[in-house]
Amino acid sequence: MDEPMSDAVITRFAPSPTGFLHIGGARTALFNWLFARATGGKMLLRIEDTDRQRSTPEAISAILDGLSWLGLNWDGDTIYQFARAERHRQVAHDMLARGRAYRCYATAAELDEMRERATAEGRPPRYDGRWRDRDPAEAPAGVEPVIRLKAERDGETIVDDIVQGRVVIPNKDLDDLVLLRSDGNPTYMHAVVVDDHDMNVTHIIRGVDHLTNAARQIQIYRALDWVVPQMAHIPLIHGADGAKLSKRHGALGVDAYRAMGYLPEALRNYLVRLGWSHGDDEIFSTEDMTRLFTLPAIGKSAARFDVAKLENVNGHYIRTTGNEQLLETIEQALPHLPAGPAFLAAWTDEFRRRFLKALPGLKERAKTLNDLLDMASFMVAPRPLRPDEKAARLLDSDGRDRLSAIVPVLESISPFDAATIEARLKSHVETTGMKLGQIAQPLRAALTGRAMSPGIFDVLEALGQSESLARIKDQAA
RNA sequence: GCUCCCGUCGUCUAGUGGUUAGGACACCAGCCUUUCACGUUGGGUACACGGGUUCGAAUCCCGUCGGGAGCGCCA
Numbered sequence: 001m002d003e004p005m006s007d008a009v010i011t012r013f014a015p016s017p018t019g020f021l022h023i024g025g026a027r028t029a030l031f032n033w034l035f036a037r038a039t040g041g042k043m044l045l046r047i048e049d050t051d052r053q054r055s056t057p058e059a060i061s062a063i064l065d066g067l068s069w070l071g072l073n074w075d076g077d078t079i080y081q082f083a084r085a086e087r088h089r090q091v092a093h094d095m096l097a098r099g100r101a102y103r104c105y106a107t108a109a110e111l112d113e114m115r116e117r118a119t120a121e122g123r124p125p126r127y128d129g130r131w132r133d134r135d136p137a138e139a140p141a142g143v144e145p146v147i148r149l150k151a152e153r154d155g156e157t158i159v160d161d162i163v164q165g166r167v168v169i170p171n172k173d174l175d176d177l178v179l180l181r182s183d184g185n186p187t188y189m190h191a192v193v194v195d196d197h198d199m200n201v202t203h204i205i206r207g208v209d210h211l212t213n214a215a216r217q218i219q220i221y222r223a224l225d226w227v228v229p230q231m232a233h234i235p236l237i238h239g240a241d242g243a244k245l246s247k248r249h250g251a252l253g254v255d256a257y258r259a260m261g262y263l264p265e266a267l268r269n270y271l272v273r274l275g276w277s278h279g280d281d282e283i284f285s286t287e288d289m290t291r292l293f294t295l296p297a298i299g300k301s302a303a304r305f306d307v308a309k310l311e312n313v314n315g316h317y318i319r320t321t322g323n324e325q326l327l328e329t330i331e332q333a334l335p336h337l338p339a340g341p342a343f344l345a346a347w348t349d350e351f352r353r354r355f356l357k358a359l360p361g362l363k364e365r366a367k368t369l370n371d372l373l374d375m376a377s378f379m380v381a382p383r384p385l386r387p388d389e390k391a392a393r394l395l396d397s398d399g400r401d402r403l404s405a406i407v408p409v410l411e412s413i414s415p416f417d418a419a420t421i422e423a424r425l426k427s428h429v430e431t432t433g434m435k436l437g438q439i440a441q442p443l444r445a446a447l448t449g450r451a452m453s454p455g456i457f458d459v460l461e462a463l464g465q466s467e468s469l470a471r472i473k474d475q476a477a
Numbered sequence: 478g479c480u481c482c483c484g485u486c487g488u489c490u491a492g493u494g495g496u497u498a499g500g501a502c503a504c505c506a507g508c509c510u511u512u513c514a515c516g517u518u519g520g521g522u523a524c525a526c527g528g529g530u531u532c533g534a535a536u537c538c539c540g541u542c543g544g545g546a547g548c549g550c551c552a
Binding site: 014015016018048049050051053054055104108111115118119120121122123124125126127146159164165167168169170172173174175177178180181182183185187188189191192207208209210211212213215233235236238240242243244270273274275277278279280281282283299300301302303304305306308309310311312313315319361364365366367375390394425429435436437438439440441443444445450451452453454455456457 | 478479480481482483484487488489490491499500501502503510511512513514515544545546547548549550551552
């Protein structure tokens, strides 16, 4: 190991563009990003598109979009693995020349049979190495060979992992993996090693599902006499029921979380706590995370994805974000939210101003941006409102009478702001010997169509005097 | 089947031989209150099981059970 100690940290996030950026991938990216930030290093992005059939441009842009939305920026240009195929071929042929790899002419049918027999005999399904030492002169005509690694057969391979510790894999359980396919294109296993080396990656941070791959890749490094990067295999995220998070099982793309009204900083905060901890701390600003994050503090056991916790964290960030900033966040999110169109249609400067006034009352009650918009839907609801069941009950004859009685009071209020309205309404309530709730609830029902809403004085102000009166008259009649 | 990894409240976790096993989310109850939230006070709930080692184990060892991952010319 002649790795210079002065080397700056270089991590990489290496997704395969066969689908969206799911929550597990997002966390892997986050950990890579945090570690790079925490150490003053760099995070590179490499798209693993050597599977030409399954890689799509749509998936690539979804991944890039997802990372950008999450605020996980990468250093340098995005690297596309397939573009480096020539280099991969060159390395494989070099290994061939040095006797560390060999051509294998086994057919797919032979391979299948090999696996079937091994399974039947209770052995692990492995390639048996039949072309390992065979004379290429015996090669059957018309079969394009693959190039396989001449793997070590005895002993064991040790993965010295920052998270998993020292993991020992018997070499007999590793077979001669394919480096180059018969069409001359590299396999993932080979491309990863060559690229990580060429990109000077110092730390490989990825899911534990790659742990046994790590042993195979280490053998390739050794065949190449290359320095093996540090590795950190992080635990996976499971669904709420403990089952693996798969596409059909709750593993949504990060774009789905954006559409559900989660804030990127909330998602980051939630995600970083899945597997990583820092004492009893729960809330971490981005600055906190990048300062405190370390690899050894990552646990080894898988975590379940808990929406309730995510919602709580999200609510925390909604509540604590400044009004003007939150408003800008909402404006940016609107195109992605289900309720977006209704608000976009109403979004004039005047509306924006009133929305901002209503925001403090709104954000206190929302766990997601969608909650917030739902709570604010009275602002864009067309007259006459159709009260829901509970609201309708508040608008019985007593309630309507009280509303009628309040109309002249409201008409006389100027300026029509929350503080003035509150003062006038409270004195009205006092003189009539009622409780505030007796007037507030019917008002709420008439103004919002619901039995719950932000503070009623704020609602009045947000709606404005004429709209408020109109809504009250709609119901009081 | 084989190899590897994991196992503290329902969930995320703190804990590294001596703690009344802590925090957070969720849940229940009270307070606050114009509703709902927020806030606040209090409450119940956990060391998978069985053996060791030790004066003493959530912490160390072994086994069992449970969960997960990997075993492709996918990544």
